Amino acid sequence: MNNFSGSLRIISLNARSLNNNKFAQLRIILDTLAVDIACIQETHWIDTCKINCKGYLLFNSGETEKNWCGVCILIKKNLSGYISKFDGVNSRVCSIKVNMRCKTLNIVNIYIPVNYTEKQPFFIFLDEYLNKFPKRENLLIAGDFNAKVEKIDIKNHISLGSGTLNIKSDIGGKLLLKLCHKLDLRIANTFFEHSDKREIYTYFSQTYNTWSQIDYFICNRSTMSWIKNIKVLHQVLFNSDHKIIDCSIVIDPKIWHMRKKRNGKSLSKRPKLDIEALNDHNIKTEYIKQIRNNSHKFIDQTNNLSSDTLWENTRDIFNNAASNSLPAKMNYPDWISIESKNLISNLVGSGHYRRNRAMYILNDISHKLRRDKRKFLEDRATEISNSFSAND
Structure with a gap:
């Protein structure tokens, strides 16, 4: 990856519909803040699709008909080669899997229903979905949870820090704390205290004229050590009653060595092959046979390919033929019998x-x-x- 320093900037925002004007406004914000990954809720977009934007790839998850929900994830193009999977579950849940050499980071974007009657079944579904991720993999959940967790619950829950200013927990907050306790998750926002309350509150209710905290970043224990700071960007203006939450992740450079992909296959170190084995008539015959078999796939396409693609295909033909016919080279000292x-x-x-x-x-x-x-x-x-x- 070009100029990659081992850090990621991830934001979360409930956009309250993402029309053309708002999307243009969002693009300016992403470029100004140098955001790597953005989790957006309430796009009101239909269908599950992949859109190529300038500088970003957008993965949207929505319904086939008119959609009042919709969630999407925008990823910088220089990170797109490391995304091995996008899972558009429904109009309220989607996720991406980021592959690294030693670790895997799963980022889940969530929009939880406002209606209390829908919260209980949704949290049951969410419990089942999050359990599908292996425990050894890192997990980061971002989104609008429509849940308030109060400060008094800190003594009873290791999932909650002291950086919450909600006066009282609602039904959604109690369900969220129960889920976090069961899956050993941390509500990461609450573990970062800020003297300015505007860096904590995420939502302004125009009905009651009050601020509250209902948008969160939630993670498992191993991911918590990567998060260096989470704060609300109150100075960044966007046409929504929700504020942008900024999550800064710094990953140990020893483990942040991602496998970049080419043509859908991860690049791995090739074993050294014994070229001298070509002196054997049978091995040489098999090697030539492999080259002929692989080259037939590209003969009809050579006129339509660019020079770079043609060179890559030619190189792959010889490499694959060698891997399938030549033995691995073993450098033993001369004194071994x-x-x-x-x-x-x-x-x-x-x-x-x-x-x-x-x-x-x-x-x-x-x-x-x-x-x-x-x-x-x-x-x-x-x-x-x-x-x-x-x-x-």
Whole structure:
């Protein structure tokens, strides 16, 4: 990724419909703030689709007919190669999976119903959906939860910090705390205190003329250590009664090495191949056969391909032919005997063993390697001694 420093800026916003004017306003905000990923609720867009915007890819999840919900995720194009999956569940839930070498980050965008009668079944569905993500993977949930959690609940819930200013919990807040306690999740907003209350409140009710906190970032325990700050951008103006929540993530550079994808396949380190094996007539014949079989797929398309694509396809033909026909190169020292080489080859090429079987083979290899080295040194000493005797 170009100029990637191991940090991500993720925002969440309930847009209250995302028409052309609001979308243009949102694009300016994303460019100004240098946002990497944006989770937007209430787009009021229909269908589940992927849209290519300037500088961003937009994944929308909506209904087939007129939609009063709709959720979407915008991702910077230089990050799009690391997104392995988009799951448009319905008009209220969607998610993306970000693949890294050592970790996987799942980002879920949620818009929870306002109606109390719909909250209970939705939280049951949400519980089932979040349980599908493996525990070893990192999880970050953003969205409009339409839930208030009060400060007094801090003593009873490890999921809640002291950075909440709601006076009283509502039904949605109690359901949210119950879900977080069951799945061992953290309401990350509440763990960051700010002296300015405007950096905490997320929603202004025009009916009651009051501010409250109902939009959150929620994560599992492992993701919590990545989050450096969460605050409401009260100074950023957008035509909505919700404010933009800004989440800054800094990931350890030791684990933030993402596998960029090309043509849908992740790039991995190729094993070294024994080119000298082409001296064998059978291997050489198989190698030529593989090249011919792979090249037939592109013969009819060469006239329509660009020079870069043609070069990539040609390179892939030879690489795939070599991988399918040539053996892996094993650099053994000259003093290792053929018997020890065969033992090592059998261990490497036979897949995973049970622990006791593997230990037995490894001990056997170590014993024979020591024997080979000792015999090699004795033979060399004998040769040197004989050379001196011949000179005398």
